[in-house]
Amino acid sequence: MLSSLKRLIIGRPLRTEQLQEEKLPVWKALPILSSDALSSVAYGTEQILTVLAPIGALALWYSLPISGAIIGLLTLLILSYRQIIHEYPGGGGAYIVSTDNLGWFAGLIAGASLLIDYTLTVAVSVSAGTDAITSAFPVLHKHSTLISVFFVLLIMLLNLRGLRESGTIFSFPTYLFILGMLGLVLVGLGNVAVHGIPANVPPVTHTFPAGLGWFLLLRAFSSGCSALTGVEAISNATPTFRKPETKNAARTLALLGLLLAMLFGGTSLLAYLYHITPSPTETVLSQIAEETFGRTLPYYYIQGTTALILILAANTAFAGFPLLASIMAKDKFMPRMFASRGDRLNYSNGIIVLALAAIGLIVAFEGEVERLIPLYAIGVFLSFTLSQTGMVVRRWKQRNPGWMRKIAINAAGAVVSFIVLLIFAVTKFTEGAWIVVLVIPLFIFAFYQVRKHYEAVAEELRIDITADKPEKKDHVIIIPVGGISRVVRNTIAYAKTIGDDIVAIHVAFTEEDADKMEKKWEQWNPGVRLVVTRSRYRSVNGPVLRFIDLVQERVGDNLITVLIPEFIPRRWWQRFLHNQSALWLRFLLLLRKDVIVSTVPFHLRK
Structure with missing residues (x-):
């Protein structure tokens, strides 16, 4: 339009x-x-x-x-x-x-x-x-x-x-x-x-x-x-x-x-x-x-x-x-x-x-x-x-x-x-x-x-093409999940094609929600470890960012890739009917050093 x-x-x-x-x-x-x-x-x-x-x-x-x-x-x-x-x-x-x-x-x-x-x-x-x-x-x-x-x-x-x-x-x-x-x-x-x-x-x-x-x-x-x-x-x-x-x-x-x-x-x-x-x-x-x-x-x-x-x-x-x-x-x-x-x-x-x-x-x-x-x-x-x-x-x-x-x-x-x-x-x-x-x-x-x-950017980005070659680095893949759905399944399937060290994180607001998510994940068993953290103040981004900080301390110089599952409505106006938590999380992660952010889209048919 x-x-x-x-x-x-x-x-x-x-x-x-x-x-x-x-x-x-x-x-x-x-x-x-x-x-x-x-x-x-x-x-x-x-x-x-x-x-x-x-x-x-x-x-x-x-x-x-x-x-x-x-x-x-x-x-x-x-x-x-x-x-x-x-x-x-x-x-x-x-x-x-x-x-x-x-x-x-x-x-x-x-x-x-x-x-x-x-x-x-x-x-x-x-x-x-x-x-x-x-x-x-x-x-x-x-x-x-x-x-x-x-x-x-x-x-x-x-x-x-x-x-x-x-x-x-x-x-x-x-x-x-x-x-x-x-x-x-x-x-x-x-x-x-x-x-x-x-x-x-x-x-x-x-x-x-x-x-x-x-x-x-x-x-x-x-x-x-x-x-x-x-x-x-x-x-x-x-x-x-x-x-x-x-x-x-x-x-x-x-x-x-x-x-x-x-x-x-x-x-x-x-x-x-x-x-x-x-x-x-x-x-x-x-x-x-x-x-x-x-x-x-x-x-x-x-x-x-x-x-x-x-x-x-x-x-x-x-x-x-x-x-x-x-x-x-x-x-x-x-x-x-x-x-x-x-x-x-x-x-x-x-x-x-x-x-x-x-x-x-x-x-x-x-x-x-x-x-x-x-x-x-x-x-x-x-x-x-x-x-x-x-x-x-x-x-x-x-x-x-x-x-x-x-x-x-x-x-x-x-x-x-x-x-x-x-x-x-x-x-x-x-x-x-x-x-x-x-x-x-x-x-x-x-x-x-x-x-x-x-000039400062050019100087920092400049490389010696005769000596500087790309090096392979290990990385940890983190997937924030709000529940179990086709969007999450699609994201995990993609994550398995690019790495083996994959961990999903879910933020629960109550103990009951946390226990329910752990049981459903264990029953589904997608082959990926789930970490459930609790947020007393109903914030999702804060706990996710703190978890990424902990992972960064553990992996040292290795990279972290955050794959954000996101479904895309068929019509443009339908986007306003859903919260934009993925958009805000992506913006916050772009400010982090050594963190690669990517969205894995799932397009809805209806």
Whole structure:
């Protein structure tokens, strides 16, 4: 039944040979890997205005040069990550670049930053998408956390079905959003061109208004840089592209950069021209769409596609997190389960863990984007800084033709990313950025502990194949029995095929039960000695474990094999009608040294 339910939810298992069929063409990769960056158009401008608006109308003009500076940084990052795609076609992004050029410690910092970033991407994008829905339908506002959790689970299930299938599902909303946003920008700017600049547009100023200083400008710039999150996702996931992987990944990244610059720059300009200010009940993008179209069908189209792209932006993280976790698992810094592909040839364990972590964040922060954003960008720009610095070191070592131009791009990206990182760390520290600053070292400590464990296990399990040969050891076979039945007969018959030193143990709760069992066993006479022990506290496992301890003292270095008789009901639900004493005893015995545990099943017919 469970197998049938699993197939219904995620589909039939795929053969390993079908992995190439799951690779993505450019038109599918763009919505899967760029939805995070594209969706940030919905809240990037709002983050800038949230900082500037309290100062007054005169401060709003500064949103334009700030947006221009962010687009300039975007250009640097796009150019730099195109280089990373060609240099590191195996994916992994900042983790691989930092590890290869700056050492393991820097790589682990980048890895921790990216894993945190991916988790926050899911929480932020889904929460922002829910805000878009509740802006259009305010009655749903009180249920926003529950709605966000539902969408995370839905995206998780879609991703468990595989890259190709989820790519088809996610592509249409992304392209609908792109068309809607291009239409919004073109119609909005066209209205301004035809009807002139609105009368209430804040004037251009070359002096700081009262209350506005460099600190607030830098804070607004860093907040607006949240629009750049997700730019690295394409280089991180280069192996998921169809051949030629690097060329297709570079094309997709170029398309992303062009679209993001146009949409972010256009919405920032419209927000200024329409004199839009942030509202606690309505997003800035909603106000721009209402000003452009009114509460007509195009407005609801913009809100609907915005909600979809914001929610589906989480899919970028569902593509990046499992892949990065698998790479780190192969390097022994994360549990090996993250390196295993699921039935649909995806890294299903990473997908599930990411969904659960994001749901935890959404519930903890009640789905409030403003509280999640400060946590969001620290990891993003830390990974940006490390990857760009790693590329500078690589270019300097190789010094291939054209290295000076390339190193200039990487160095500029590293410096600007580091400046943004410092601004975020200082301006957002008390708003929650301190959590990420604390969590990253904890992640790094955990990574080292995992690697240390794997190395210790490998060292202890390693053998010399030229000298170490298997040796035969004598062993005592112990069979816990609850009574005389076909299950016990079947287990004794099997025990006689693997050894001669066999003893059965029965735990009785009363003297009468003990005498009755001894007489019946003597009458049955299966050729195996029975030991009956009494338990005044009605415990079975305790007396059995104590008996095994006594046998261990007697046999010394010899092994002990415990065969547990167990009957298996015909139907799965019938298992709940019987106690699980065999299961619990098996768990306890697995913790014992030099004790081999095995279950001898007897399948019931009725």
